[in-house]
Amino acid sequence: xxxxxxxxxxxxxxxLFGVLEVLSLVLLFQYNxxxxxxxxxxANTVAGTIYQWRSEVASFFTLKQANRDxxxxxxxxxxxxxxxxxxxxxxxxxxxxxxEKGMEFLHQYHVIPAKVVANELNRxxxxxxIDRGEADGVKPGMGVACGNGIVxxxxxxxxxxxxxxxxxxxxxxxxxxxIRGHGYFGVLRWYGEDAxxxxxxxxxxxxxxxxxxxxxxxxxxxxxxxxxxxxxVEQVYNSRDGLSYRLKIRLSTDFGNLRDVVVINDKxxxxxxxxxxxxxxxxxxxxxx
Amino acid sequence: xxxxxxxxxxxxVVFLLVQVVMLRHVHLFGVATPLLYVYFVLQFPRHLPKxxxxxxxxxxxxxVDIFSNTPGVxxxxxxxxxxxxxxYLGLFVSQDAPEDLRPALKTLGTLKxxxxxxxxxxxxxxxxxxxxxxxxxxxxxxxxxxxGSAVVTLLLIYTFELAKRK
Numbered sequence: 001x002x003x004x005x006x007x008x009x010x011x012x013x014x015x016l017f018g019v020l021e022v023l024s025l026v027l028l029f030q031y032n033x034x035x036x037x038x039x040x041x042x043a044n045t046v047a048g049t050i051y052q053w054r055s056e057v058a059s060f061f062t063l064k065q066a067n068r069d070x071x072x073x074x075x076x077x078x079x080x081x082x083x084x085x086x087x088x089x090x091x092x093x094x095x096x097x098x099x100e101k102g103m104e105f106l107h108q109y110h111v112i113p114a115k116v117v118a119n120e121l122n123r124x125x126x127x128x129x130i131d132r133g134e135a136d137g138v139k140p141g142m143g144v145a146c147g148n149g150i151v152x153x154x155x156x157x158x159x160x161x162x163x164x165x166x167x168x169x170x171x172x173x174x175x176x177x178x179i180r181g182h183g184y185f186g187v188l189r190w191y192g193e194d195a196x197x198x199x200x201x202x203x204x205x206x207x208x209x210x211x212x213x214x215x216x217x218x219x220x221x222x223x224x225x226x227x228x229x230x231x232x233v234e235q236v237y238n239s240r241d242g243l244s245y246r247l248k249i250r251l252s253t254d255f256g257n258l259r260d261v262v263v264i265n266d267k268x269x270x271x272x273x274x275x276x277x278x279x280x281x282x283x284x285x286x287x288x289x
Numbered sequence: 290x291x292x293x294x295x296x297x298x299x300x301x302v303v304f305l306l307v308q309v310v311m312l313r314h315v316h317l318f319g320v321a322t323p324l325l326y327v328y329f330v331l332q333f334p335r336h337l338p339k340x341x342x343x344x345x346x347x348x349x350x351x352x353v354d355i356f357s358n359t360p361g362v363x364x365x366x367x368x369x370x371x372x373x374x375x376x377y378l379g380l381f382v383s384q385d386a387p388e389d390l391r392p393a394l395k396t397l398g399t400l401k402x403x404x405x406x407x408x409x410x411x412x413x414x415x416x417x418x419x420x421x422x423x424x425x426x427x428x429x430x431x432x433x434x435x436x437g438s439a440v441v442t443l444l445l446i447y448t449f450e451l452a453k454r455k
Contacts, residue, residue, distance in 0.1 A: 012340065013338075013339035013340045013343060013372075014372075016340050016343050016344075017343055017368065017372045020343060020344075020347045020364070020368045021365055021368055021369065023347075023361075023364075024347070024350070024351075024361040024362075024364040024365035024368060025361060025365055026361070027351075027354070027360040027361035027364065028360055028361030028362060028365065028420060029361075044355065047309075047355055047356050050306075050309065050310065050356075051309075051356075054310050118356075120313075120314075120357070120358075121316070122316045122319060122320075122322070123359075123421065124422060127358045129358075163358065192427065192430075193427070193430070
């Protein structure tokens with residue numbers, strides 16, 4: 001007995017070693033299924049605050065570029081708006097009341113502006129952290145976009161910070177999107193390595209489009225409204241089974257220089273989800289009968 | 290002894306902040322990220338109890354993980370290095386060396402210190418990137434990450450060691 005005790009005492013650090021390693025590996029393999037693991041991510045308050053300091057210092061040095069981008073974008077949008085308004089009034093001939101209706105439509109999108117406080121590009125499963133959380137109305141599963149296009153989907157939220165799964169995430173990012181003007185839809189995927197390109201898969205064989213066409217969100221998912229830019233078609237490949245096209249697209253969002261984003265809180269999405277759920281439930285009932 | 294702990298705690302905070310605020314965002318040629326915090330474990334003196342090295346390393350690894358959203362990766366690999374460090378150091382110092390010997394370029398000499406630090410850092414990068422990428426999705430990319438990061442980390446460690454010697 002004494003010998004055993006001595007043996008255990010002499011090798012106690014190996015047991016400690018085992019315990020710590022098991023603990024780490026549990027964290028490693030369970031992370032994605034722990035919805036409550038916000039404490040072990042950069043969305044916790046301490047990590048978030050430190051990243052915020054860092055990003056405030058860093059944003060100072062990119063202000064010029066950000067300003068120029070925004071100005072350009074603004075100009076672009078205003079031109080587009082003017083053009084569309086002209087078309088719209090031309091079609092309806094009742095400018096004032098119809099225009100008001102159009103404005104109402106815009107109001108249903110409630111956006112929460114946020115700043116990226118931590119970002120990464122070089123891993124297979126990148127994540128980014130923004131400085132808005134539950135206190136600002138952010139919930140898991142909301143869409144995130146920036147001035148130039150799509151960014152990702154919120155994943156873990158704490159009181160003041162949120163971890164976002166960006167498009168640049170091999171295993172978790174699947175966003176439904178479509179080719180602008182043609183409507184054929186597919187799934188946006190990313191396979192690592194290059195942060196400026198991604199792939200759209202499952203585009204049907206009979207789809208007609210050309211290189212340089214815009215890809216945008218299609219509003220089928222419950223996360224993004226339709227029409228948010230994703231990127232432009234650069235190459236067209238056949239899928240591995242030959243049944244569909246696989247498009248290589250150049251992402252319009254520059255993930256390497258991401259600072260200001262918005263979280264999209266679309267009120268109509270909730271309604272749509274409710275209808276979808278009701279439809280699914282009734283289908284189930286029918287099957288049972 | 291207490292002063293020793295506070296000093297180590299100070300270095301702990303410094304290594305953590307330097308890693309998460311600066312070095313984490315460095316990707317030389319898209320692959321090489323300095324993982325300087327392994328230097329913290331390399332510096333553990335001889336008399337530090339083994340459970341002490343394990344706990345220090347685990348907590349540092351866990352905090353780095355929390356900041357970089359890689360739960361368990363750094364914690365697991367750094368704990369492994371901390372478990373090996375006392376035994377591996379034992380190969381290079383004689384039994385009658387002073388108890389509070391701190392492995393450094395000055396105390397071990399250039400050759401012995403290289404034999405001590407290079408394999409440990411290389412092993413750390415190997416385990417770290419294997420756990421992080423896990424599926425060996427791109428074996429070449431993985432290899433470049435391991436070698437690149439080990440080289441950059443070692444360069445930083447040697448810079449500090451040389452600066453300390455003077």
